């Protein structure tokens with residue numbers, strides 16, 4: 001463990017004893033009052049700054065009313081900037097000022113205040129330093145061993161605008177004595193900010209840790225945005241929260257690059273994304289796309305887990321080849337012959353000639369991007385069959401125009417090579433014969449049977465993807481990239497002309513359309529450019545949380561979003577639910593394309609009490625998980641409880657008693673973690689326990705749902721996989737052995753479950 005604040009505040013060996021010589025309550029009250037005066041001043045300034053931003057927004061809006069184009073552009077820019085500033089200022093109200101540094105007088109005799117955003121006073125003097133600014137770095141990096149000119153570091157605890165208390169750390173006792181000799185008082189007050197922060201009750205959202213970021217975490221947060229930054233560490237070491245602070249830091253430091261290019265944050269589940277979504281706005285950042293693995297593809301939201309055996313097949317790299325073959329199949333039901341009499345000639349397209357045209361078109365690029373080339377390619381074959389003089393004399397241009405106005409030909413071309421949406425093609429997989437053909441040599445009969453079973457529950461909604469599982473989404477994405485996006489069909493040629501800007505009075509269409517728009521230009525059918533394009537997928541920064549769980553197919557999907565991006569990758573291999581690590585590692589390496597990697601490791605567990613983590617770590621060792629074991633710094637004196645040998649008919653009663661006991665002793669959230677097969681059963685118990693009605697108002701609604709619960713319920717039922725990345729004050733694990741037996745990686749899942757509680761853990765076996 002590094003010698004950071006955590007160790008200092010945990011009273012670790014060698015850390016200064018900061019309780020010695022602490023001043024009395026009067027001094028503390030005086031210090032708090034002093035900070036309150038400063039916070040009041042900052043709050044007043046915040047009101048002034050907000051009004052200024054609002055004025056700017058109104059001014060910008062009025063400028064747009066001038067009507068000329070320059071005015072509009074200027075208005076958009078001003079309104080945008082002002083709106084952003086207003087949003088930032090709004091978000092900043094909570095704990096706006098949280099830190100203060102007192103440096104030695106030769107460095108800076110004035111206190112330096114650190115806040116969620118930077119703020120200047122009316123004279124443009126710095127009032128508050130943004131926590132991400134270089135001047136704030138020392139707040140996180142100074143330690144007693146290397147104080148870097150800091151005598152005292154102070155954390156302000158507040159709610160809204162009221163300062164409740166201050167927590168000081170003395171970093172340089174000698175310097176303090178020297179300062180006091182020259183008349184500058186720097187008393188040390190409070191018991192330590194970190195412990196106060198770690199002991200707070202948990203709710204359903206993750207909170208910002210700006211006030212107590214530790215030195216080793218700060219290094220990872222401020223690492224330059226080049227190549228790939230990996231952040232590893234055992235459970236509860238702050239990997240997620242650090243990565244989110246890093247996203248906010250990157251946006252602060254290179255706003256232009258990351259705001260225009262976008263930052264994509266990927267996490268394991270919708271519940272997890274809701275858990276973390278409030279952290280970034282509280283850090284002043286809204287320009288970030290938060291997506292769970294089921295939502296990476298635009299417009300698709302999947303949250304259903306497949307059975308582990310099915311998810312393992314769908315995630316395997318072999319599926320990339322299955323999908324590649326699928327994308328080359330002829331659309332089921334499409335015609336494969338055509339004939340027509342034209343000027344004494346019988347013209348035909350048979351399976352052989354059509355096969356050749358198909359291969360030729362496929363070799364020229366993505367399938368949907370060939371739509372405009374299809375008629376011409378078919379006409380080439382047909383024109384070669386025109387032998388009669390009467391026909392040849394009319395010439396090729398005449399022939400083309402004539403057939404393109406013949407509905408039999410146009411209809412055939414459209415039916416033979418229809419635009420194909422990825423989800424529509426994905427649905428072809430439900431046909432056992434087709435699956436058998438394209439999976440030949442890749443998936444065995446049992447694997448095919450499992451896949452067919454998983455897809456047997458009815459059609460997928462082609463617009464929203466409803467019906468897809470999380471593991472289906474990378475397959476759909478792979479298909480999108482193999483097919484190309486579907487151009488939007490337009491209702492009439494006039495409308496199409498509008499979209500493509502076709503000459504309707506001297507305007508040149510080529511001036512108005514991009515090269516890729518022109519690929520969709522029509523020949524006999526009306527297509528407009530697609531609304532979602534694969535070209536729009538890439539981001540400037542990609543942040544992957546719980547990266548140990550990404551399957552090879554998910555790495556391919558995420559990799560496509562980060563070809564030119566810098567990356568932050570967060571994970572802990574011991575918590576992995578993917579059974580073939582070597583395959584996932586290879587897919588991850590391919591996704592990162594040899595970018596340079598900088599690694600950071602976190603070594604202190606801030607979540608679990610030392611007692612709970614000792615129990616979880618002993619489990620990891622017993623079952624042979626090669627776990628990275630961090631130090632847990634907070635003791636509660638309460639060991640986890642095991643209730644064993646409970647018969648099925650007493651299970652509900654026992655679980656209920658454990659939930660009652662835990663809910664009565666912790667102030668925050670309680671998770672009941674169950675094997676997947678028992679989820680709806682336990683949910684229905686929770687829904688009928690009248691003493692829990694206030695804690696779990698949505699339990700009844702989620703009994704029959706396959707979705708994990710959302711909302712803000714204090715008590716929730718979750719499967720082991722649902723708990724990834726989350727934390728609760730209390731956890732009751734129902735039938736841990738069944739969770740372990742549920743999948744090949746059940747031991748890692750159970751280890752994750754055992755590391756979710758901050759205060760109390762009970763296992764009912």
Ligand SMILES: Nc1ncnc2c1ncn2[C@@H]1O[C@H](COP(=O)(O)OP(=O)(O)OP(=O)(O)O)[C@@H](O)[C@H]1O
Pocket residue numbers: 194197198207209212213214217233234235236237238239240241242572606607724725726727755
């Ligand atoms: N410096 C800190 N100050 C206060 N709280 C912290 C600090 N670092 C981490 N925490 C808290 O520790 C808990 C665990 O953090 P987080 O969920 O980011 O860990 P993790 O490493 O991603 O965990 P896991 O891998 O087990 O999901 C959170 O409540 C977080 O707010």
